[in-house]
Amino acid sequence: MVQELPHPFSKYLRSAMMPHIWCSGCGNGIVLNCFVHALDELQLDLDKLVVVSGIGCIGRTAGYTNADSFHTTHGRAIPFATGVKLANPELEVVVISGDGDLFAIGGNHFIHAARRNIGIKVICANNFNYGMTGGQQGPTTPLESITNTTPYGNIEHPFNLVHLAAASGATYVARWTTLHVRRLTQSIKRMLQKEGFCFIEVVSPCPEIFGRQNKMRTGLEMMEWFRRSSVVENFSDPSKAEITSEKIVVGEFVNVTKVSYEKFFHEKLAQINEKAVEW
Amino acid sequence: MTKKRALLSGVHFMNGDIACAEGALAAGCRFFAGYPITPATEIAEHLSRRMPELGGIYIQMEDEIASIAAVIGASYAGLKAMTATSGPGFSLMQENIGLAAMTETPCVIVDIMRGGPSTGQPTLPGQQDVMQAKWGSHGDYATIALSPSSVQEMFNLTIEAFNLAEAYRVPTLLMGDEIVAHMWEKVVVPHASEIKIVNRKKPSASPGKYGPFVPDDDLVPPMACFGEGYRFHATGLTHDEMGYPRTQSSEVQAKLVKRLCEKISRNEDKIVKVEEVMLEDADVAVVAYGIVARAALSAVRKAREAGIKAGLLRLITLWPFPEKPVAKIANQTKAIVVPEMNCGQIVREVQRAAKTTPVSFLSKLGEEPHTPKEIFESIRRNA
Amino acid sequence: MPERIMHEPLDGKKVKKPKAEIHIISDQCKGCGFCIEYCPKKVLEESQEINARGVHPPKIVDESKCIICSFCTAVCPDFAIFVVEKPCKEAC
Numbered sequence: 001m002v003q004e005l006p007h008p009f010s011k012y013l014r015s016a017m018m019p020h021i022w023c024s025g026c027g028n029g030i031v032l033n034c035f036v037h038a039l040d041e042l043q044l045d046l047d048k049l050v051v052v053s054g055i056g057c058i059g060r061t062a063g064y065t066n067a068d069s070f071h072t073t074h075g076r077a078i079p080f081a082t083g084v085k086l087a088n089p090e091l092e093v094v095v096i097s098g099d100g101d102l103f104a105i106g107g108n109h110f111i112h113a114a115r116r117n118i119g120i121k122v123i124c125a126n127n128f129n130y131g132m133t134g135g136q137q138g139p140t141t142p143l144e145s146i147t148n149t150t151p152y153g154n155i156e157h158p159f160n161l162v163h164l165a166a167a168s169g170a171t172y173v174a175r176w177t178t179l180h181v182r183r184l185t186q187s188i189k190r191m192l193q194k195e196g197f198c199f200i201e202v203v204s205p206c207p208e209i210f211g212r213q214n215k216m217r218t219g220l221e222m223m224e225w226f227r228r229s230s231v232v233e234n235f236s237d238p239s240k241a242e243i244t245s246e247k248i249v250v251g252e253f254v255n256v257t258k259v260s261y262e263k264f265f266h267e268k269l270a271q272i273n274e275k276a277v278e279w
Numbered sequence: 280m281t282k283k284r285a286l287l288s289g290v291h292f293m294n295g296d297i298a299c300a301e302g303a304l305a306a307g308c309r310f311f312a313g314y315p316i317t318p319a320t321e322i323a324e325h326l327s328r329r330m331p332e333l334g335g336i337y338i339q340m341e342d343e344i345a346s347i348a349a350v351i352g353a354s355y356a357g358l359k360a361m362t363a364t365s366g367p368g369f370s371l372m373q374e375n376i377g378l379a380a381m382t383e384t385p386c387v388i389v390d391i392m393r394g395g396p397s398t399g400q401p402t403l404p405g406q407q408d409v410m411q412a413k414w415g416s417h418g419d420y421a422t423i424a425l426s427p428s429s430v431q432e433m434f435n436l437t438i439e440a441f442n443l444a445e446a447y448r449v450p451t452l453l454m455g456d457e458i459v460a461h462m463w464e465k466v467v468v469p470h471a472s473e474i475k476i477v478n479r480k481k482p483s484a485s486p487g488k489y490g491p492f493v494p495d496d497d498l499v500p501p502m503a504c505f506g507e508g509y510r511f512h513a514t515g516l517t518h519d520e521m522g523y524p525r526t527q528s529s530e531v532q533a534k535l536v537k538r539l540c541e542k543i544s545r546n547e548d549k550i551v552k553v554e555e556v557m558l559e560d561a562d563v564a565v566v567a568y569g570i571v572a573r574a575a576l577s578a579v580r581k582a583r584e585a586g587i588k589a590g591l592l593r594l595i596t597l598w599p600f601p602e603k604p605v606a607k608i609a610n611q612t613k614a615i616v617v618p619e620m621n622c623g624q625i626v627r628e629v630q631r632a633a634k635t636t637p638v639s640f641l642s643k644l645g646e647e648p649h650t651p652k653e654i655f656e657s658i659r660r661n662a
Numbered sequence: 663m664p665e666r667i668m669h670e671p672l673d674g675k676k677v678k679k680p681k682a683e684i685h686i687i688s689d690q691c692k693g694c695g696f697c698i699e700y701c702p703k704k705v706l707e708e709s710q711e712i713n714a715r716g717v718h719p720p721k722i723v724d725e726s727k728c729i730i731c732s733f734c735t736a737v738c739p740d741f742a743i744f745v746v747e748k749p750c751k752e753a754c
Contacts, residue, residue, distance in 0.1 A: 005685055007744050008746070019690055025739070029739020029740050033736060033738065068506065069510075070352075071514035073348075079312075079348035080348045083349030086338060087352070087356035090506065091356065178739075182736065185736065219739075220696070265331075
């Protein structure tokens with residue numbers, strides 16, 4: 001009941017930018033909450049953290065986090081983050097962006113960064129549409145869903161993001177919903193301590209737009225869908241990790257060890273310089 | 280740790296692409312992200328060997344857009360960064376060149392121009408991208424663009440490009456052409472003490488008091504990098520001096536966009552470089568740049584032998600456009616001839632600056648630049 | 663790996679349970695209702711007051727029932743609610 005204490009995570013947030021612009025019931029705030037919670041549990045050095053985001057509602061996250069941050073052009077958060085990580089591998093580089101930014105316009109960058117195993121950490125808030133621009137179809141919009149650009153029902157098959165990430169070579173792949181706050185926080189912690197390209201998909205409510213057009217008008221109704229349908233299937237086959245109105249398969253799908261690009265590069269540098277000859 | 284040298288002081292026989300790559304290394308560039316494209320591929324190939332020798336980063340990205348994005352990232356992480364491409368890649372990069380301008384990222388983009396538009400003539404020269412160097416991305420912003428005319432200049436101007444990029448926190452373009460990039464000439468690489476290197480201004484303010492876009496008197500803000508404890512934010516959205524998005528404020532938009540443009544225009548006198556040859560008493564001036572300037576020089580000498588008082592104004596800086604030098608010679612001469620390997624781009628700027636002095640445009644498209652004879656004939660017609 | 667859940671601490675009778683102190687930052691609440699709905703002990707309900715955002719923030723029904731699971735803290739998208747343990751002097 002007492003109101004003088006500041007929120008325990010306020011030091012991870014830029015007070016000048018708060019409160020955030022996200023709608024009531026939007027999952028982006030939960031993604032941010034779980035992210036800073038993970039930072040807090042790890043006591044990560046905030047001076048060594050770089051948060052990169054793309055364009056979209058979730059893209060505002062970079063502005064809200066109290067760390068070096070950059071808000072790139074649409075779809076280009078991952079190559080930007082690649083440049084940062086390679087230039088200074090000591091930095092913890094986290095990309096927080098949306099399904100459209102990372103997998104439509106940014107799709108090519110995603111698969112190559114995963115293939116290369118660049119040590120950046122990617123959190124995708126998947127809300128099944130392009131929320132910021134008003135609710136258009138995106139690469140993860142479920143079949144038959146109504147969006148601003150699919151008024152008769154979506155006829156495109158959506159991506160299975162965890163399958164795509166696993167197939168592209170990510171060393172850590174997980175999917176949680178915004179209801180699985182603790183497991184999401186633990187996943188983020190695990191990811192931040194891991195070498196190589198890591199990916200977490202967060203199934204997130206967009207009640208004002210996607211939800212409203214698809215008979216789930218409030219955050220609570222969308223979270224109810226998550227609660228009713230989620231089933232945890234750790235280390236199951238990511239290609240079978242479907243998202244339907246009846247079933248949302250969540251869990252950790254991939255957790256392997258593979259040398260990261262930057263580590264391999266530095267090993268090569270050491271080899272080259274051992275054999276160096278004066279010009 | 281490394282036994283290889285960044286600066287290969289001495290006399291060399293190199294092609295333009297290699298000279299450009301060596302110039303970058305001499306300037307302190309330690310990050311290159313690129314994508315193969317004729318005729319700039321050799322820059323990437325050369326750096327793929329040289330960068331690792333110096334502990335620098337070389338990465339071939341999946342496309343040009345990724346390349347320029349990675350360059351901006353590396354620059355913000357503290358390294359001098361460069362990419363190299365040609366027309367098609369240059370077009371792809373425009374959105375992020377705009378991002379670099381908006382976030383005031385020092386970086387160098389090399390465009391080795393080839394025949395365009397579209398896929399065009401990949402192995403042949405052109406000068407068709409020069410307007411794009413100024414206007415390529417959407418919105419109002421300013422870039423600096425340099426035009427090398429020789430392999431030595433590919434080396435020198437790459438260093439100059441880095442210096443300008445760092446001094447003004449701006450994406451700087453090196454607009455070469457396929458001939459200058461592929462021809463082989465003597466290059467003298469000086470000793471370190473003879474090369475001027477400029478680094479970005481670092482903040483004097485402490486982390487709590489630092490604003491990433493608070494300009495100094497020269498309109499350029501000091502630049503902190505990631506990992507230095509400043510915890511700053513940068514965005515492509517219209518932003519205030521703290522870097523926070525202010526998309527609803529006309530005042531912030533006006534102030535920011537004007538400063539981005541004036542940062543270059545107000546410092547024009549320090550940036551613009553031209554070469555003046557035999558202009559003191561010239562009746563006809565040729566204004567040329569890039570490989571065409573080589574033929575133009577020959578033509579001007581021929582004209583002098585034929586008794587015509589001709590001179591050459593070679594543009595080394597294309598943007599900001601050298602208005603003052605052009606206006607000055609327009610006042611002194613009867614006519615100006617502008618040969619370009621395009622359908623008329625820089626000539627428009629020359630006409631604008633020359634005001635009433637007649638400007639004659641000589642277009643040439645295809646594999647050969649203008650011959651000295653063609654330019655000479657034009658000089659004679661205008662004398 | 664699934665986490666093991668302890669149902670009853672072995673020293674449950676000897677150790678005093680911590681008392682909760684729930685903080686609600688009313689004007690930051692956007693009224694999503696997640697904390698109210700998902701509190702395992704139904705400690706919160708929607709209040710009748712209207713905050714600066716024009717919505718009904720939560721109010722505490724019975725703070726003594728709170729088990730400091732902190733689910734509300736974790737699930738709040740707006741950083742508008744958090745639970746801390748009352749310092750021992752006040753709790754014990």
